[in-house]
Amino acid sequence: MKVTEHFQKAKDKTLISFEVLPPLKGGSMQAIFNTLDSLMEFKPPFIDVTYHREEFLYKKRSSGYYEKTSIRKRPGTVGICAAIMHRYGVDAIPHLICGGFSVDETENALIDLNFLGINNVLALRGDARQFEDKFIAEPEGHKYALDLVKQIKGMNQGNYLDTDLQNGVPSDFCIGIAGYPEKHFESPNIQSDMHFTKEKVKAGADYIVTQMFFDNKKYFEFVDTCRANGIDVPIVPGLKPLTRRYQLNSIPRKFFVNMPEDLVKAAVKANDEDAVKEIGIEWCIAQSKELKAAGVPCLHYYTMGDTETVKRIAEAIS
Ligand code: FAD
Numbered sequence: 001m002k003v004t005e006h007f008q009k010a011k012d013k014t015l016i017s018f019e020v021l022p023p024l025k026g027g028s029m030q031a032i033f034n035t036l037d038s039l040m041e042f043k044p045p046f047i048d049v050t051y052h053r054e055e056f057l058y059k060k061r062s063s064g065y066y067e068k069t070s071i072r073k074r075p076g077t078v079g080i081c082a083a084i085m086h087r088y089g090v091d092a093i094p095h096l097i098c099g100g101f102s103v104d105e106t107e108n109a110l111i112d113l114n115f116l117g118i119n120n121v122l123a124l125r126g127d128a129r130q131f132e133d134k135f136i137a138e139p140e141g142h143k144y145a146l147d148l149v150k151q152i153k154g155m156n157q158g159n160y161l162d163t164d165l166q167n168g169v170p171s172d173f174c175i176g177i178a179g180y181p182e183k184h185f186e187s188p189n190i191q192s193d194m195h196f197t198k199e200k201v202k203a204g205a206d207y208i209v210t211q212m213f214f215d216n217k218k219y220f221e222f223v224d225t226c227r228a229n230g231i232d233v234p235i236v237p238g239l240k241p242l243t244r245r246y247q248l249n250s251i252p253r254k255f256f257v258n259m260p261e262d263l264v265k266a267a268v269k270a271n272d273e274d275a276v277k278e279i280g281i282e283w284c285i286a287q288s289k290e291l292k293a294a295g296v297p298c299l300h301y302y303t304m305g306d307t308e309t310v311k312r313i314a315e316a317i318s
Contacts, residue, residue, distance in 0.1 A: 001091055002174035003120050004206050006045040007234050007297045014291075015298040016314055019048040019238075021305065022074040029083055035307045036088065042314045046091040047084055048122060048209075048300070051077045053100040055130050078109070082116050091120055093176065098148050099126030102140035106151060107161050114155075114171045122176040122209065123148045123200075146200050149175055153204030177201070179208035179235060181222035185256035190225070198229050207233045209300055212240040212251075214283070215260045216290050237291050240302040241309055242280030244273060281309060285316045292317060 006015060018039055023031045036047065052074040058066040081092035094113060101109065113121060125145040128135045137143045142151070158170035177200045180193060187193035197208070208226070213219055219237050226235060242251070248259055248267055263283050270276045288299050299317070301310045 001045070002172075002206070003046055003091070003093065003176060004174055004234065006091070007207075010045075010297070012295060014296055015045050016042045016318070017044045017046050017048070017236075017298050017300045018310065019050060019300065019302045020080075021050050021303075022052065022076040022080055024073055025071070025075060029080065032080055032084070033087065035303060035305075036084065038307055038311055039303075039314070040088060040090075042318060044090060045298075046093050046120065047088075048093045048095065049077050049080045049084070050074075051095040051097050051124075051126075053097060053126055053129070078112060078116070078118075081113075081118055085116075085118070092118065093120040093122055094118060095122045095124055096148065097124045097126035098137055098142035098145065099129070099135065100138065101142070102138050103142065103151060104140065104161060106142070106148065107155070110152060110155055110171060110173070113173075119172050120174045120176070121152060122178070123152060123205070124178055144196070145177060146196060146203055149177065149200050149203045149205050156204070174207075175205045176207050176209055177205040178211065179222065179226070180211045180256075181213045181218040182211070182257050194225055194229055197226070198231050201231050201233055205233065207236060209236045210238045211257060212238050212255060212302060213257055214242070214263055214287070215258065216287055218258075219291070220294070234297045236298045236300045237296055238300045238302060239284055239287060239291075239313075240304060241284035241313060242267060243277045243306060243309055245270070245276045247280075277309065281312055284313050288313060288317045 020032055020035055052072060054070045054072045057069050057071055059069055061067050077094050081094045084092040096109060123145050125135060142148045152173050152175050155171045156173055158168045160168040179197055183190050183193050210219060223235050242263065245267055248264055251257065252259060266279045267276050270279055291299060303310050
């Protein structure tokens with residue numbers, strides 16, 4: 001079932017969904033199953049699986065020289081999605097990025113998803129690679145998520161890249177995109193980011209999942225601005241609890257979001273890391289309850305390998 005159909009079916013009920021990361025290369029699928037086994041009691045209608053492009057590593061060789069190698073540390077997104085659907089009978093949503101893909105490879109990836117019966121996809125640009133200061137698309141790849149959305153929408157209309165191909169079977173993907181309540185970090189301002197978010201929706205995106213935020217006001221303002229700009233698709237809040245003190249700095253650095261002063265003060269004052277975690281969990285529960293009361297379609301939790309914490313939050317709001 002498509003994500004948007006899940007929302008329609010749930011009517012005014014707020015759903016709970018989760019995002020998981022593929023295990024590091026060499027890890028087992030059992031790690032994902034262990035995570036999801038304990039989260040299935042919350043009846044997530046769908047599970048997102050992130051995509052991780054290759055990274056460059058510099059390995060020191062015995063000669064003393066460094067060798068540049070390329071490695072995908074967390075492969076397996078599509079296989080994990082298929083395994084999740086097979087084991088739990090819930091929809092799995094692969095994240096698909098522009099980075100590292102030519103348009104032809106993107107088309108083939110979409111064909112794989114289609115043949116596997118996966119009809120949801122979160123369309124993203126991806127970030128700059130390590131050691132690169134900006135996102136660089138493949139020579140024949142998409143520069144922006146907007147172009148990826150257009151390609152997927154085109155396939156939904158039976159348009160494949162080979163224009164000689166007649167009567168191509170249309171795919172039927174429900175397309176999600178990312179949204180940024182606190183603005184995408186590269187955007188010169190909120191209006192510009194909003195403009196391109198609207199372009200993605202006009203091109204065929206069916207719903208938006210937000211970047212994490214710790215102040216609900218940012219989410220509500222974002223939704224209001226989207227609505228004022230004519231963006232009428234569902235907007236799913238993405239949430240992640242603060243669990244360690246160092247995240248007061250690492251989360252803003254990595255995700256370009258602000259931490260509310262009350263949360264910062266409480267975490268700084270906390271006696272130890274366990275106390276920081278409790279504060280983070282309580283904060284996220286309070287955020288979740290307020291969002292649920294406001295009637296959001298779904299609360300989407302970034303597990304980031306910390307199932308127990310996310311489980312406690314889901315229990316508190318179920
Ligand atoms: P875009 O929509 O392409 O936007 C990128 C920037 O360009 C923005 O500043 C935008 O305003 C601007 N822009 C957009 N279109 C145009 C245009 N046509 N012309 C000029 N400027 C434009 N990354 C991964 O690698 N793997 C994942 O699995 C993953 N999952 C994510 C899930 C969520 C819910 C979120 C919020 C992010 C995720 N990311 C993931 C991170 C994401 O790839 C980065 O945030 C990336 O920097 C931007 O992706 P985007 O799809 O928002 O890009």
